Amino acid sequence: MEDHTSDLNEARIPFLDYKNYTNRVFFLPSKDGANDVMITGKLDIPESRRAIVDQALNQFSNLLNSRTFLINFIRTLEGRQDFNARNKVYFASLLTVALHGKLEYYTDIMRTLLLELMEEYVHSKNPKLMLR
Numbered sequence: 001m002e003d004h005t006s007d008l009n010e011a012r013i014p015f016l017d018y019k020n021y022t023n024r025v026f027f028l029p030s031k032d033g034a035n036d037v038m039i040t041g042k043l044d045i046p047e048s049r050r051a052i053v054d055q056a057l058n059q060f061s062n063l064l065n066s067r068t069f070l071i072n073f074i075r076t077l078e079g080r081q082d083f084n085a086r087n088k089v090y091f092a093s094l095l096t097v098a099l100h101g102k103l104e105y106y107t108d109i110m111r112t113l114l115l116e117l118m119e120e121y122v123h124s125k126n127p128k129l130m131l132r
Helices: 002-010 018-026 052-065 065-077 085-098 103-122
Strands: none
Touching: 018 085, 018 103, 052 065, 065 085, 065 103
8 A cells, every 4th residue: 555655656647836827828939938928927018118118008097997998998999801710819819917916897798798799799690600
């Protein structure tokens, strides 16, 4: 019995820390790998432009926290012909990470968009394709 239990102690279930797990779940591997700005969170911005970029990112964050803006932004992106499935997945990952601290708000946005999608397909000729 001791032989078998000693084998169990050595063999562990592999797991990743939270940061690596979420990076692999939310973001597809990129050519930059571990140096990807989405993984490191470090933008390579010249010091002379850093204040302007910080201000712009804060303003964009404020816009993302506006329900009307965010819903219209998503509708506009989905209306573009060049916004393919891969782009949608990547954008959804970015949005999920950006709103990670406000999951109730994020859920409300997703619920609103899903209800609009359902309404659109209920009135279409083939509602079975709704969640395709």
